[in-house]
Amino acid sequence: xxxxxxxxxxxxxxxxxxxxxxxxxxxxxxxxxxxxxxxxxxxxxxxxxxxxxxxxxxxxxxxxxxxxxxxxxxxxxxxxxxxxxxxxxxxxxxxxxxxxxxxxxxxxxxxxxxxxxxxxxxxxxxxxxxxxxxxxxxxxxxxxxxxxxxxxxxxxxxxxxxxxxxxxxxxxxxxxxxxxxxxxxxxxxxxxxxxxxxxxxxxxxxxxxxxxxxxxxxxxxxxxxxxxxxxxxxxxxxxxxxxxxxxxxxxxxxxxxxxxxxxxxxxxxxxxxxxxxxxxxxxxxxxxxxxxxxxxxxxxxxxxxxxx
Amino acid sequence: xxxxxxxxxxxxxxxxxxxxxxxxxxxxxxxxxxxxxxxxxxxxxxxxxxxxxxxxxxxxxxxxxxxxxxxxxxxxxxxxxxxxxxxxxxxxxxxxxxxxxxxxxxxxxxxxxxxxxxxxxxxxxxxxxxxxxxxxxxxxxxxxxxxxxxxxxxxxxxxxxxxxxxxxxxxxxxxxxxxxxxxxxxxxxxxxxxxxxxxxxxxxxxxxxxxxxxxxxxxxxxxxxxxxxxxxxxxxxxxxxxxxxxxxxxxxxxxxxxxxxxxxxxxx
Ligand SMILES: Cc1cc2nc3c(=O)[nH]c(=O)nc-3n(C[C@H](O)[C@H](O)[C@H](O)COP(=O)(O)OP(=O)(O)OC[C@H]3O[C@@H](n4cnc5c(N)ncnc54)[C@H](O)[C@@H]3O)c2cc1C
Ligand SMILES: Cc1cc2nc3c(=O)[nH]c(=O)nc-3n(C[C@H](O)[C@H](O)[C@H](O)COP(=O)(O)O)c2cc1C
Ligand code: FES
Numbered sequence: 001x002x003x004x005x006x007x008x009x010x011x012x013x014x015x016x017x018x019x020x021x022x023x024x025x026x027x028x029x030x031x032x033x034x035x036x037x038x039x040x041x042x043x044x045x046x047x048x049x050x051x052x053x054x055x056x057x058x059x060x061x062x063x064x065x066x067x068x069x070x071x072x073x074x075x076x077x078x079x080x081x082x083x084x085x086x087x088x089x090x091x092x093x094x095x096x097x098x099x100x101x102x103x104x105x106x107x108x109x110x111x112x113x114x115x116x117x118x119x120x121x122x123x124x125x126x127x128x129x130x131x132x133x134x135x136x137x138x139x140x141x142x143x144x145x146x147x148x149x150x151x152x153x154x155x156x157x158x159x160x161x162x163x164x165x166x167x168x169x170x171x172x173x174x175x176x177x178x179x180x181x182x183x184x185x186x187x188x189x190x191x192x193x194x195x196x197x198x199x200x201x202x203x204x205x206x207x208x209x210x211x212x213x214x215x216x217x218x219x220x221x222x223x224x225x226x227x228x229x230x231x232x233x234x235x236x237x238x239x240x241x242x243x244x245x246x247x248x249x250x251x252x253x254x255x256x257x258x259x260x261x262x263x264x265x266x267x268x269x270x271x272x273x274x275x276x277x278x279x280x281x282x283x284x285x286x287x288x289x290x291x292x293x294x295x296x297x298x299x300x301x302x303x304x305x306x307x308x
Numbered sequence: 309x310x311x312x313x314x315x316x317x318x319x320x321x322x323x324x325x326x327x328x329x330x331x332x333x334x335x336x337x338x339x340x341x342x343x344x345x346x347x348x349x350x351x352x353x354x355x356x357x358x359x360x361x362x363x364x365x366x367x368x369x370x371x372x373x374x375x376x377x378x379x380x381x382x383x384x385x386x387x388x389x390x391x392x393x394x395x396x397x398x399x400x401x402x403x404x405x406x407x408x409x410x411x412x413x414x415x416x417x418x419x420x421x422x423x424x425x426x427x428x429x430x431x432x433x434x435x436x437x438x439x440x441x442x443x444x445x446x447x448x449x450x451x452x453x454x455x456x457x458x459x460x461x462x463x464x465x466x467x468x469x470x471x472x473x474x475x476x477x478x479x480x481x482x483x484x485x486x487x488x489x490x491x492x493x494x495x496x497x498x499x500x501x502x503x504x505x506x507x508x509x510x511x512x513x514x515x516x517x518x519x520x521x522x523x524x525x526x527x528x529x530x531x532x533x534x535x536x537x538x539x540x541x542x543x544x545x546x547x548x549x550x551x552x553x554x555x556x557x558x559x560x561x562x563x564x565x566x567x568x569x570x571x572x573x574x575x576x
Contacts, residue, residue: 030535038533050535058556061575065528065538070351072530076537079556223351251351274355274531275345277397 008297009288011265013243014166014191016100016128018045018266021298022284025247025270026051026104033093038277043284046100051132054112056082061214066203071222073201075215083116087123100127113155114162121163129165134172134197146172149184156188171195178232179239186240194245196229222271223249230258237263237303253286263303314392321452323377325386330370331396336361337403338428339524339565343532345395346381357381358529360424374423400532401564404428404499404522411494412438416484416510418502424524433462440464444480448473481509492517504576511568521568527559534561542575
């Protein structure tokens with residue numbers, strides 16, 4: 001009985017085995033262990049940890065966040081402990097936890113991306129690498145790779161050479177044609193794509209006549225961006241052959257199923273974790289209930305959308 | 309994350325409410341806060357709202373918060389009625405450190421910053437230590453929320469209002485400043501909560517007079533548990549080299565209470 005249940009939910013993303021299609025999104029779930037008091041990590045398909053760089057980063061000045069209608073803007077500035085501290089201090093805490101751990105990485109140069117990927121390749125307990133080519137928050141780098149198909153392809157090619165782990169490339173929505181970007185990174189050898197990262201936005205304090213965020217602009221996330229994300233996942237899944245991971249504003253199983261039916265093989269839950277640290281598990285349970293009710297499997301649901 | 313039931317939600321002064329929440333709360337340290345989802349399943353407002361714990365309900369059957377209606381979330385909260393469900397996450401943060409044998413514990417509060425001091429004052433008085441509250445408000449109506457503090461036996465309360473309608477006319481930092489030398493003679497410890505400009509001044513006066521000072525800060529929050537890295541304040545301790553190597557503390561998980569001298573006030 002248990003076995004059939006597992007197989008109706010399990011998905012395989014380029015060799016990363018997920019017991020269900022629900023992961024947590026980078027930057028919204030810390031390094032995973034912070035959520036142990038609040039949720040059962042083993043009920044998740046996987047965890048994507050906070051974006052890692054070669055050296056620790058202190059991040060942006062404050063204010064870094066502001067709430068918006070059905071969402072929030074963030075300009076954290078990719079603050080993180082650095083790949084070495086992640087491997088020595090954070091990763092061991094997830095040892096023995098039966099869930100896939102994906103390391104999200106970024107760099108300011110192609111060499112940095114390669115170096116971070118190499119260190120992770122040599123570590124124990126990482127199931128895959130997600131390349132962030134799309135963070136809009138940092139003045140140097142990031143934005144360049146994610147909005148230029150040529151540069152994005154270079155990063156992906158370089159990271160692929162640096163690791164044997166499956167590589168997911170995380171796409172930025174801040175482009176005119178996301179299909180072009182997806183094809184560019186597919187040609188460069190990515191094993192999967194994930195989307196969407198945050199959409200650049202801005203909030204103005206009308207009393208001070210200044211932007212609320214210290215960096216002026218930030219990345220919009222949460223339910224406000226979901227229809228855009230679903231549309232982009234649908235377009236990309238038709239344009240590429242590699243698996244697509246969908247995210248953007250997922251709060252419920254219904255939201256997640258929209259992405260799956262539109263073409264996503266798996267989903268990530270982001271901002272919703274701040275509202276309820278156990279929400280990703282609830283999304284997974286809701287998907288299980290839907291799959292059972294419809295007598296189907298997640299794999300069958302992927303891209304099962306009918307149009308026209 | 310855990311279900312609570314609204315026990316009461318009383319208007320105590322124009323715009324100010326006290327809400328009792330029946331809730332199987334773990335022990336609360338004064339200065340800790342909770343995050344409340346203002347309405348279940350709401351997407352707007354999306355994020356939880358942080359509130360200091362004002363008091364613990366009799367028999368530890370829950371907690372009480374004191375809040376002021378300032379925007380959409382608190383407006384919705386003010387419509388909750390006894391028996392309504394509420395979704396609480398917490399208690400979170402470090403709380404005020406208990407200092408061994410202070411000559412006197414001095415609480416300096418500005419406006420809504422008074423909220424976490426009721427529990428702290430009760431704790432300090434219970435330990436048989438001396439306690440004083442300096443409270444600053446805009447006017448008489450705002451100052452009315454300090455009424456309960458006057459009923460605490462042994463607590464010295466001094467009030468300053470900006471319009472002079474109650475207590476001394478002026479800012480709370482004025483009345484605190486005048487007593488600072490005397491308080492220093494008593495080797496007092498200072499706890500402050502309120503607007504950042506006020507906290508900066510309290511920290512400055514404390515430092516000048518050699519008083520130990522702890523400030524409780526406020527920042528916009530999303531997660532409340534140190535993972536979104538949204539509620540950063542510059543704590544001035546430099547880690548590593550270079551100009552962008554300034555260390556940030558998270559108000560939700562490293563705070564909300566920090567030693568006054570650790571904060572880089574210019575960055576707030
Ligand atoms: C640790 C902590 C403890 C707090 N304790 C209390 C308390 O005991 N009682 C109480 O009344 N309030 C407290 N606050 C402030 C309270 O969280 C805000 O007033 C509340 O979030 C406003 O929500 P809203 O939807 O009504 O306002 P919004 O519509 O979100 O905003 C209305 C106005 O309030 C400002 N605001 C929004 N969030 C905050 C915030 N976190 N801090 C300061 N200003 C904000 C906005 O800039 C805006 O001007 C605390 C905040 C923190 C961080
Ligand atoms: C506070 C915050 C921090 C984030 N940090 C990262 C990051 O470090 N790396 C990354 O690739 N994406 C990061 N993201 C983007 C999310 O992983 C996700 O792509 C985006 O928020 C959309 O999903 P959501 O609407 O479910 O949050 C961050 C998002 C938020 C809200
Ligand atoms: S609110 Fe998320 S880190 Fe403090």
